Structure formats: C-alpha cells, structure tokens
Amino acid sequence: MKRTLIGCGVLRKEMEAFLEDSDIECRWLQDKLHNEPDKLHLEIQNAIDQESDADIIYLTYGLCGKALVGVQAKQCPILMPKVDDCIDIFLYGHKDIGALRCTSYFVSQGWLWGEDGIGYEHDRMKEKYGEKRAMRIAKTMFKNYQYLLFIRTGVETDEDRQKCDEMAEKLGLGVNETQGNIHLLEVLTNNEKDDRLILIQPGEEISEEMFRRF
Numbered sequence: 001m002k003r004t005l006i007g008c009g010v011l012r013k014e015m016e017a018f019l020e021d022s023d024i025e026c027r028w029l030q031d032k033l034h035n036e037p038d039k040l041h042l043e044i045q046n047a048i049d050q051e052s053d054a055d056i057i058y059l060t061y062g063l064c065g066k067a068l069v070g071v072q073a074k075q076c077p078i079l080m081p082k083v084d085d086c087i088d089i090f091l092y093g094h095k096d097i098g099a100l101r102c103t104s105y106f107v108s109q110g111w112l113w114g115e116d117g118i119g120y121e122h123d124r125m126k127e128k129y130g131e132k133r134a135m136r137i138a139k140t141m142f143k144n145y146q147y148l149l150f151i152r153t154g155v156e157t158d159e160d161r162q163k164c165d166e167m168a169e170k171l172g173l174g175v176n177e178t179q180g181n182i183h184l185l186e187v188l189t190n191n192e193k194d195d196r197l198i199l200i201q202p203g204e205e206i207s208e209e210m211f212r213r214f
Contacts, residue, residue, distance in 0.1 A: 001055045001056075002025070002053055002055050003023065003025070003055065003056050003058070003189075004025050004026075004027065004051050004054040004057050004058070005019075005024050005025070005026045005027070005057070005058040005059075005060060005189065006026075006027050006029065006044065006047045006048065006051075006057060006058070006059055006060070006061075007027070007028055007029070007058075007059070007060035007061070008028075008031055008034075008060060009028050009029065009030055010086050010108065010110035010111055011060050011086060011089065011182065011185070012026075012028050013109055013155045014109075014110075014153050014154070014155050014182045014185075015182065015185060017154070018182060018186060018189075019189065022189070024189060027047055027051075029043055029044065029047065030043075031110065031111075034064060034065070034067075037064070037065045037066060037067035038067070040064065040067040041068070041069075041070065041071060044061065044067070044068065044071055045071050045072065048071065048072075048073070048078070049074055051074075051075075051076070052074075052075055054075070055076055056076055056077050056079060056191070057073075057076060057077070058079050058080070058188055058189055059078055059080035060080075060081070060089070060185055060188070061086075062080075062081060062082075062083035062085045062086065062089065062211070063083070063085070063208065063211045064084075064085055065085075066208060068080075069206060069207060069208050070205055070206065071205065071206045072204070072205045072206075073200040073201060073202050073203065073204050073205075074203075076202060077200060077201055077202065078199070078200040079188055079191070079197055079198070079199055079200075080188070080198050080206075081184050081185065081188055081196060081197060081198070082195075082196050082198050082210070083184070084211070087106050089182065089184055090106075090108060090153065090180035090181070090182070091106075091151065091178070092181075092183065092184045092196075094178070100149060103146045103147055104145060104146070104147045104148065104149035104176065105145045105147070105148050105173075106149050106151060107148050107149060107150050107164050107167075108150075108151040108153060108156070108180065109153070109155050109156045109157075109160050112160055112163055112164060113160075135170060135171075138170070138171055139171055139172060142171050145173060146173065147168075147173055147174045147176045148164055148167065148168045148171075148173050148174075148175050148176075149175075149176050149177070149178060150164045150175060150176070150177045150178075151177075151178055151179075152177065152178070152179050153180045153182065154181075184196060198210045198211070
C-alpha cells in the first residue's frame with residue numbers, strides 16, 4: 001500500500017520527526033503559497049494529480065482561506081484534518097484560540113524559518129528598503145497585534161526562541177509561549193476513524209461545508 005503525504009512546509013520538521021521510521025512518502029509545498037490562495041489551490045491539485053499510484057493521500061492542510069475548495073480527489077481517497085489552518089492543527093482543542101487570534105501573531109519553528117516566515121520577511125524588506133524603512137513597514141503590518149505567541153512542539157531550539165524574542169523586540173511586541181502538538185496529524189496518518197478528519201473519495205471535491213464542526 002502506497003501512502004503519500006502532501007503537506008505545508010510550516011509543518012515539515014514536526015512531521016518528519018514523527019514519520020522518521022514510516023513508509024509514508026512526503027511531498028512538501030512552499031509555505032509562502034498561503035499568500036496566494038489561487039496558486040496554492042493549483043499547486044495542491046497538481047501534486048494530487050501526480051500521485052497516480054498512491055492508495056491514499058494525506059493532506060496536512062486546513063481550509064486555508066478557501067484555497068482547498070474545489071480540490072478533487074482523483075485515483076485514490078484523500079484524508080485531511082477538519083481545521084481552518086495550521087494554527088488550528090498546532091493548537092487543536094485550545095480553549096482560548098479565538099481570543100488569541102485577536103491579540104497574537106503565532107510563531108512556530110516553521111513560521112520563523114520558512115520562506116514566508118516573520119524573520120525572512122523582515123530580511124527581504126531590509127535588503128530592499130534599508131533597516132529603518134523596513135522596520136516602519138513591519139510595525140505597520142503588526143500594528144493590530146500585542147504579542148508574538150511562540151508555540152512549542154518539541155522540534156524547536158534555543159536559537160528559535162531567541163529569534164522570536166529578537167523579532168518581538170524590534171516590533172515592539174511582547175512574547176508569550178504556549179504548548180502545541182501535532183496529535184491531529186498523528187491520528188490522520190494512523191488512518192483512524194475520527195470525526196475530526198475529512199475523507200474525500202475519488203471523484204469527490206473538497207467543499208467549504210466539509211469543515212463545519214457542528
């Protein structure tokens with residue numbers, strides 16, 4: 001049985017640690033695609049279409065700004081978590097996630113170092129505009145936040161936390177910390193029957209309604 005995972009680069013380090021001895025083949029897509037939902041949609045569909053010999057595909061995405069709506073299963077079933085985005089994966093079941101979204105910009109190891117991470121975004125702006133203007137732009141981008149919320153999942157290092165602290169200081173934000181996990185993705189790749197997952201059969205398309213939890 002060939003099992004394939006198509007996933008967001010933000011989750012890569014956590015999933016590779018979990019799947020170290022697994023037979024699941026992984027294909028990682030760029031995290032910066034979240035800024036272009038239409039392109040993300042096309043890239044995910046293209047990745048699915050290329051897996052003509054897979055028996056099941058795991059998608060480690062949520063609804064992701066409706067980028068997944070209309071994506072179609074082809075030769076095999078697709079299994080994915082019933083969540084809005086990666087934050088819901090890391091903090092699944094967190095009682096205060098709604099309130100946290102209003103005050104905090106979420107930071108995990110993947111968000112710090114990914115191609116669309118907070119650190120690289122600042123570095124790109126600094127190279128293009130210079131340090132002072134880059135910081136003015138960054139502070140404008142983060143003006144609606146009070147904190148960077150550092151999510152620990154077990155793969156981070158002291159360097160990751162230090163980078164988070166440095167960025168928070170530059171942006172004039174506080175830093176909070178919380179514990180996260182990828183338990184929902186562990187359930188996913190164990191093929192467990194669970195109402196927190198969505199199963200799409202061959203020929204079926206992903207719809208927004210599938211993500212409704214109640």
